[in-house]
Each structure stands twice: as structure tokens, then as C-alpha cells.
Amino acid sequence: xxxxxxxxxxxxxxxxxxxxxxxxxxxxxxxxxxxxxxxxxxxxxxxxxxxxx
Ligand SMILES: [Zn+2]
Numbered sequence: 646x647x648x649x650x651x652x653x654x655x656x657x658x659x660x661x662x663x664x665x666x667x668x669x670x671x672x673x674x675x676x677x678x679x680x681x682x683x684x685x686x687x688x689x690x691x692x693x694x695x696x697x698x
Pocket of ligand 1: 678679681682692693694695696
């Protein structure tokens with residue numbers, strides 16, 4: 646296997662990873678927080694009050 650001639654810059658690395666690291670809000674993965682009733686991602690702690698059942 647060949648080795649990259651130059652180290653990829655921080656910008657290049659982050660640009661490549663950005664696509665997959667991002668959690669998108671879709672109809673299928675959102676729900677309302679039972680504590681403060683704000684919209685939050687399923688299986689994630691509420692970003693507003695930090696509540697997680
Ligand atoms: Zn909440």
C-alpha cells in the first residue's frame with residue numbers, strides 16, 4: 646500500500662469528515678422532550694435541559 650506524500654491539512658481532514666459526522670434532523674429521528682417539551686433527537690439527551698430517560 647502506498648503512503649500519502651503530504652500530510653492532509655486540518656481543513657482537508659475536517660472537510661472530508663464533515664459529511665458523515667453530522668447528525669441531521671429528520672422526521673424519523675426527532676421527538677419531543679418529555680420534561681421541557683422541546684424538539685430533540687431520539688436516543689440523545691435533550692440539548693435544552695439535558696434530560697434523558
Ligand atoms: Zn428537555
